[in-house]
Amino acid sequence: MIRNDAIDRLPVRHAVDELLTALDAHGTAVLCAPPGTGKTTLVPLVLAEAGARVVVAEPRRIAARAAARRMAWLLGEKVGGRVGFTVRGERVVGRETVVEVVTTGVLLQRLQRDQELAGADVVMLDECHERHLDADTVAAFLLDVRATLRPELRLLAASATTDAEGWARLLGDAPVVRAEGVAHPVEVVWAPPVRPVRPPHGMRVDPALLTHVATVVRRALAEREGDVLCFLPGVGEIGRVAGQLSGVDAEVLQVHGRAPAAVQDAVLAGGDTRRVILATSVAESSLTVPGVRIVVDSGLAREPRTDHARGLSALTTVRASQAAGRQRAGRAGREAPGTVYRCWTEAEDVRLARFPAPEIKVADxxxxxxxxxxxxxPSATGLxxxxxxxxxxxxxxxxxxxxxxxxxxxxxxxDRGIRMSRLGVHPRLARALLDGARQVGARRAAEVVALLSEEPPREYGDDLAGAWRAARRGGDAYGARWRVEVRRLESSLRGVGSEDGPSRDKTPYGDDAVAGLVTALAFPERVARRRGDGALLMVSGTGGELDAGSGLRDAPWLAVAVADRPATAASARIRLAAVLDEAGARDAASHLLAGGEEVHWEDGDVVARRVERLGAVELSVRPLSSPDAALVREALLEGLRRDGLGLLHWTPEARALRERLAFLHRVLGPSWPGVSDAELLDAAGEWLEPELSRARRRADLGRVRAGQALQRLLPWAGGEAARLDELAPERIEVPSGSRIRVDYGGEQPVLAVKLQELFGLRETPEVAGVPVLVHLLSPAGRPAAVTADLASFWREGYRAVRAELRGRYPKHPWPEDPATAEPTRFTKARLRS
Structure with a gap:
């Protein structure tokens, strides 16, 4: 019997006429309706009543099952009649089914098999604001189908909170239909921890925050009436908070994607006793949980992150967005006024991201x-x-x-890729399933891949083979889901025409070997070799660490199934792996197998060897007695780049020549060579030949006379090289007859000379048209004055210097008129003699 009374209470019914008109006129529409208005359950039934066969795509299995059951209940039927559902591993539909609720993943697989989506008249993409990658992909494919194959296929994007204008543009300027809901007020209570807690890091959540959340749940139970819905980031956190709620006067239930269907159904059915429902983000939308008047929000969520350089993908804990906070709070006001306790401050709230990151931006x-x-x-540019x-x-x-x-x-x-796409698992797991079935049998390959597709509980341990045995024995919820997935994978293999493998009864491999081989096929870059004390090196080059108590620490090779690398850690943490041997490693990661001569600079010298390696892991090494000369030359250049030009033999004369050339390059331009470290290294093949080609090791570089080699950089072709001593002389003769060395090491050439040797010199000496900076020295060789204008110094500065120094050095001449005095490098006594 159709429950008209329940249907009449759904606010979205007032918008269905406008929605039907929009779909008839444009073929596409966007429906914005607040939570609890009935958009997920009434709209598909109305479309079906109008004669359409409707597919409703939900982002999660729990939402798909719940939506189908709610619609069937509204019709007074059981699921499998006019309303059915299909999720991974479970399909409940019948001949009369006109509304089928599916997950976006299932719909994506269906589109790959049947691009026309035969038998569907309308597709409703529900909760599209969540921006899951599968949902975005399905929307793109359906729009392509409408444009090329089935223009009559109607598309409806529905959400409680979304970028309506963006979706409208995507759907071809689709009309936006808005349904008003019955908004019950929700009081916000800010309930931050009393003491600071550490921010989330990777998968880690500060236990102090979880203790605080449990405390807030107890407070909420005492202060308010009704059931409590508490949002936590993951299954582990749910379990820890549940453990801290023992003894509360309420039934504690745990809701997440891995929870048994019976538990999910019990939560959605309501109860006679007071309840505390600990949930992940699966409970943010799509579902109305009866009896909830209180929400306790930890403020955390999980998002995918991928380290492409290391081949590591994982979920990470992040602060939930403002949009997610509004969705969560709204759960408290679905049926009546409610309260949300937020475990952070109001000041923090305004700094949160407005929306969660679209999965396409952050996922593998x-x-x-x-x-x-x-x-x-392939490039997705046309989607x-x-x-x-x-x-x-x-x-x-x-x-x-x-x-x-x-x-x-x-x-x-x-063709192989098409088969992989139809197995309903990540391509890496599809590869392991196809190739593993051929080597160890379809059943055993499916069992290991099922373990890899959903990480086993932590209590199963970090040994994948041990987890496999536990799943076979276990009567827990994970074991039940694992067995369902094994059957699905075996069926999928038959569906794509898998090559026959050996009989599972006659396979020569034990469980440990099978687990290692199949895992390595899935993650060849994570094949790892032991390097002592729980440390490993993956063939990708990433280091790994096993826990101190792990039973895998002595294994020479491992196939790593699950690892994560905290941002501040040098190595990845190995959370799940299987024992492997070298033959299995070579087989699984054969595309990374390489060998040959390797000559490079290592630990300050040339190292030449013949190496066979699997990615970053060295399998065998032999020294080379006669390495290729070209490779040696490149290794020496690498050494110069890494350890510097100090590897060469630099005499004081060589350093002085380099400084003179640097001065001429700075003053006269590119006709003279640049001699900075970078420029000399770039031109090393020019000025260090033939010495570089003759060298074989670091010691040979130390015998290269840098000054002689630098001569090769001089501009010989244009004849300018012959003017080196003219333009930048090594020494300048002063009036006393001395030849004084010029220092070109600074911005301006420096001539450091005793003051008495310059008597009578009126003009400042120049090099390449640049006045030198004269450092006038006392008879003891200490600076007495610095000038770039000698004439001015004799007129204005000399008198003060004379007054200060003549008494200190009475044996040296200090004439009143230095411009006409005789220059000397001797004392008065020497002059008289």
Whole structure:
């Protein structure tokens, strides 16, 4: 029996006529409706009643199941009648089904198999504000389908809070239909920790914050009526807070993507006793949880992050955006006035990001790149997307696809790539499933890949083979989900025509070897070799560390399944791995196998050896007695770049020549060579030949006379080189007859000479047209005055110097008129004699 009373209470019913008109006129529309208005449940039923077959795409499995069950309840039916659902590993539909709720991932797979989406008249993309990568991809593909194959296919983007104008533009200037909701007031209570807590870092959340959240939940139970919905970033945090809520006068339930369907159903069905529901962001939207009047928000969320350089992908804990905070708070006011306790300050709130980052901007794009390649647009430049994929992330994704044979040199999907795209797992796992099935059997490959597709609970340990055995034995929720996924993967293999592998009963590999091989096939860059005391080196070049109590510490090789690298850590933390041998490592990462002569500069000298390596891991090393001369030359140049020109033999004369050349380059321009470190290193092949070609090691560089080599840089071709001593003389003869060395090391050439030797010299000496800076020295050789204008000094400065020094040095001449006096380098007595 249709529950008309419940339908009449849904505010969105007032907007359905406008929505139907918009879809009929334009074929696309954007529906903005607040939480609790019925957009997810009533709109699809109205579209179906008008004669359409409707596909509703939800971002999460829990939301898809809940939406289907709610619609079936409104119709007075069970799921599988006019309303059904399909999520990964579960399909409940029937012949009469006209509304099918699916996850965006399922719809993406369906589009790859059937681009026309036969049998669907309307596709509703629900909760599109969350900007999940699969949802953005589905929207782009559906718009392409409308433009090229099925212009009659109608598209509806629906959300509680979204960039309506942006989606309207994306859908071809689609009309925006807005539905007003019944807004119950939600009081905000700011409840920050009393003492500062450490900010989230990677997957780590300060235990002090979780203790505070549990305290706030207890406070909320005491101060307000109704059920409590508490938002936490992940399953681990939910478990820790649940442990701190023992003894509260309420039923404590845990809701997340891994929770059993029965638990999810119980939460959504409501209850007779008071409840505390600890949930991840799956409860932000799509679902109305009966009885909730209080929200406790930790202020944290999880987002994907990818270290493309190291091949590490993981979730990271971040501060939730302002938009997420509004969504979460709104859960308290779905049915009646409510309260939200926010575990941060009001001042912090205004500094939060306005919206969460679109997943396409931060996620690993390998799967996206494969989907677009299979769609026929490898670069994704022809797709309608709200945000373009970052070029670096796309390049990294295509590199992975090329390495596993999913795309050709032009980026087009191969037959193998098309098969991978239809397995419903990440391309890396698809490679492990296909190749692993051929080597160890379909069943065992599927079992290991199922472990890799959803990380086992931490209590299973860090040994993947041990986790495999625990999943086989276990009667826990993870084990149940694992078995469902194993069956799905086996079925998928048959569906894509997998090559037959050995019988699972006769496979010669034990569990440890199978776990290692399949994991290595999935993550060849994470194959790692032991280098002592729990430390490893992955073939990607990333270091790794095992926990002190790990049973894997003595394994010579590991295939790393899960690792993360905190921003401040030198090495990645190995959280899940499987034992491997060298043969398995070579097989899985064969595209990284290389060998040959390696000559380079290491630890201050030339090292020449023949090396076989697997990526960054050296497998074998032998010294080379007669390395290639060209490689040695490059190694010596590398040494000069790294350790500097001081490796050469520099005499004082050589340094002086370099300074003279630097002066001429600065004063006369590029006709004279630049001799800075960078310029000399760039031209090393010119001025260090033939010495460089004859050298074989560091000691040979130390015998290279830098001064002689520098002569090769002089401008011999134009004849300017012959004027070196004229333009920048090494010494200048002064009136006393002495030849004084010029110092070219500063900005201006310096002539340091005893004052008495310059008597009678009226004009300041010049080099290359530049007056030297004269340092006038006392008889003891100490600076008495500095001038670039001798005539002015004799007139104005000499008298003060004479007055100060004549008494101190009475044996030296101090004439009243130095301009007419006889220059000398001797004392008065020598002059008289």
């Amino acid at each position: 794009l390998t799967s996206f790149a494969l989907h677009t390649a299979c769609w026929g647009d 309608a997307l709200l945000d373009a994929p970052p070029p670096g992330a796309m390049a990294a994704g295509r590199s992975v696809l090329a390495a596993i044979g999913a795309v050709d040199e032009a980026g087009r999907a191969t």
